[in-house]
């Protein structure tokens with residue numbers, strides 16, 4: 478295993494989240510969510526986004542072990558969280574009936590079929606092809622965008638899959654889907670370094686440029702210039 482230490486110097490501003498820039502490199506995870514939940518991510522980026530955007534409330538429609546909820550409670554941000562495991566299908570617009578007016582939605586979908594979360598055919602991890610995954614993801618992103626307030630943002634965390642040397646390019650599909658749905662970036666894409674991921678400790682017997690990050694896009698409805 479090779480380790481690289483990087484020191485970043487970032488511009489100062491009046492931001493309430495001084496460490497938040499287009500590379501999220503903070504190690505550790507605090508007490509947010511359950512590390513043992515497969516596919517879980519640390520809550521530190523969510524914490525910084527909440528500090529920066531100061532939303533009046535937060536929705537996570539794919540909450541898994543509830544990391545976003547733990548972060549929201551620690552910052553006293555009102556939170557609603559759901560998951561398919563408790564019967565909420567984020568790809569079905571009817572699930573969102575009666576919900577709405579969120580200043581922030583945090584969305585951390587399955588990275589296609591990298592981890593199978595259950596046997597439910599409505600689960601994004603059960604999609605049997607990239608096009609079917611993208612079409613379900615589009616439905617989820619559309620549904621989330623419909624419950625945003627006027628100042629609302631939708632943060633989507635997406636990683637990638639490489640199989641037999643072929644990248645699925647999931648973050649690029651995610652951006653293209655959001656763009657086609659009339660969303661735009663509210664800030665630079667954020668490279669979230671995946672400290673401690675099990676894949677980082679793997680050994681490959683061929684030359685490889687390893688992927689050690691996910692990408693977080695913060696979207697908002699497109700504004701006219």
Ligand SMILES: C[S@@+](CC[C@H](N)C(=O)[O-])C[C@H]1O[C@@H](n2cnc3c(N)ncnc32)[C@H](O)[C@@H]1O
Nearest residue numbers: 516539540541542543544561566567585600601
């Ligand atoms: C990457 S995990 C989220 C992990 C989460 N951020 C945490 O803190 O543990 C993806 C989650 O999406 C859920 N999911 C997949 N398809 C769904 C759907 N159609 N509607 C709602 N949740 C879904 C899975 O059950 C899984 O818990």
